[in-house]
Amino acid sequence: MTATTSPLAAPDRTEPTSFAFDAISLDAIAKILAKYPADKKASGTLPLLDLAQRQMGRVTGSAWVPVVAMDEIARVLDIAPVRVYEVATFYLMYNTKPIGRHHLQVCGTTPCWLRGSDSVRDAIKACTGIKHYGETSEDGLFTMSEVECLGGCVNAPILQVDDDYYEDMNAESTTALVEALKRGEKPARGSSIGRQNSAPEGGPLTLNTIVGE
Ligand code: FES
Incomplete structure (x- = not known):
């Protein structure tokens, strides 16, 4: 897997033949899995898919989750790979194909x-x-x-x-x-128009004064 660092470079969108979590991801995985009982590690499926996608974005410039990464998640969580596949293909926030930078x-x-x-x-x-x-x-x-x-x-x-x-x-x-x-x-x-949070355009129209001041 080739590291792509320049924000102007085209990402590496080739399908990897292997995947391993890097040190940044492994540190995050330890914190995530500490939240769940040892026999409920499957609860980490969603956050580990997110971690894998972010790692792919960090390393290749294309934030997606290849099948080899889903397989690695299944191995880490000690669940069947299909249980990761079915979650990854259900939620739109997981990209199951390479995307642009x-x-x-x-x-x-x-x-x-x-x-x-x-x-x-x-x-x-x-x-x-x-x-x-x-x-x-x-x-x-x-x-x-x-x-x-x-x-x-x-x-x-x-x-x-x-x-x-x-x-x-x-x-x-x-x-x-x-x-x-x-x-x-x-x-x-x-x-893009300078709106204050979710106030009306031009600024807040209510609660502009505090009673008693
Ligand atoms: S309809 Fe676009 S944010 Fe709700």
Whole structure:
């Protein structure tokens, strides 16, 4: 497995023939498994899948969970491999195929759609060359996925990039964000229009004064 460190480099998206948890992951695994009784180690399936995906992202630039990693999780947890496969293929947050360096997840559920998620999707298409959801750009830097409600509807539309939420997005802010990522930059997450948390645009309208002061 080749280490890919430059944020501008295309990730190594080849299927590995073996997988072993590295020191960072092993340290985290010890802490995770300490939470469960020895005969309930299967409870670690979800967090170990997450660890494997993060390690793949750290080492190859493509955050996904190959079958050999699922097999290693089954070995560590002392469960049948199929029990890991069925969990990995059920939850959308686990990528069971290689992805680009950045995972652009466009929320297309009703509040985001009403607030312009189609323009976010179209801006990503225009600046990455991606034509459809599920595709990875030719340079390997981006994969675009459509996701259901991300729980940030109040600041819709939401674009999740890897672990971060970018909120109140439109075509212009999406284009600026993707171009910054191409340069290896990581813009600040949060509202693109300067909204304070989830307050109304322009600032809070209620509870602005404290009675008695
Ligand atoms: S509908 Fe997009 S965050 Fe809820």
